[in-house]
Amino acid sequence: MTIYRHFYVKSHAKTSPDINLKDLPGSAGRLDVLARSVNAAFWLSYGIRKNVVFHTILHGEPNAPVYIRLEGEKLRKVSPDERSIAIFIGKALKKFDEKHEAESTPGIFVARKSFEELLEENKDKKFYLLDENGEDIENVRINNPFFILGDNVDLLPEEKEIALKYGAKAVSIGKKSYLTSHCIAILNWWMDRNEG
Numbered sequence: 001m002t003i004y005r006h007f008y009v010k011s012h013a014k015t016s017p018d019i020n021l022k023d024l025p026g027s028a029g030r031l032d033v034l035a036r037s038v039n040a041a042f043w044l045s046y047g048i049r050k051n052v053v054f055h056t057i058l059h060g061e062p063n064a065p066v067y068i069r070l071e072g073e074k075l076r077k078v079s080p081d082e083r084s085i086a087i088f089i090g091k092a093l094k095k096f097d098e099k100h101e102a103e104s105t106p107g108i109f110v111a112r113k114s115f116e117e118l119l120e121e122n123k124d125k126k127f128y129l130l131d132e133n134g135e136d137i138e139n140v141r142i143n144n145p146f147f148i149l150g151d152n153v154d155l156l157p158e159e160k161e162i163a164l165k166y167g168a169k170a171v172s173i174g175k176k177s178y179l180t181s182h183c184i185a186i187l188n189w190w191m192d193r194n195e196g
């Protein structure tokens with residue numbers, strides 16, 4: 001039986017498709033952070049992790065919130081570099097439809113969705129809120145995980161409240177504050193080591 005790994009990263013990236021690929025950290029609203037997080041979630045040296053589902057909600061101007069999901073089992077043609085990932089995020093934003101979830105390219109879905117709606121839809125999983133001050137991951141049994149992370153900015157207190165309301169456990173991978181993409185790489189490594 002496949003054990004899926006779900007990652008959610010809150011993003012401040014812009015929500016219109018006119019992305020300047022030469023300015024991902026600036027006018028695109030730190031889309032570089034999101035692209036590196038997608039890279040860390042899926043890519044192995046020679047292939048893609050099919051058991052990963054990556055969720056994000058973009059909070060930038062002008063059309064927030066926009067929810068995007070990438071499914072490892074179905075992803076095609078995306079390559080691991082930031083530019084390619086940003087192009088596919090742009091394609092998703094182009095296909096955004098207020099009323100229905102759309103599959104913009106294989107394995108990439110876009111819809112209007114709030115953080116609370118996302119947690120409600122995924123409440124069959126166990127939520128882990130990544131937080132420097134949480135319980136040391138050494139002492140936590142990770143099971144059917146849905147990890148929740150901030151981007152270059154932490155989650156808002158009210159978002160942490162929502163996660164806690166949905167039973168999230170605050171988990172720490174150390175006292176230092178790491179980049180989101182590095183946290184995801186560490187989590188994947190940690191689960192690889194502990195699998196089976």
Ligand SMILES: C[S@@+](CC[C@H](N)C(=O)[O-])C[C@H]1O[C@@H](n2cnc3c(N)ncnc32)[C@H](O)[C@@H]1O
Binds near residue numbers: 154171
């Ligand atoms: C770059 S950090 C956020 C930066 C910092 N907390 C702030 O707001 O200035 C991005 C995210 O990575 C996760 N994170 C970073 N270091 C962590 C650690 N040591 N343990 C658990 N999660 C961590 C948290 O989810 C955090 O929101």
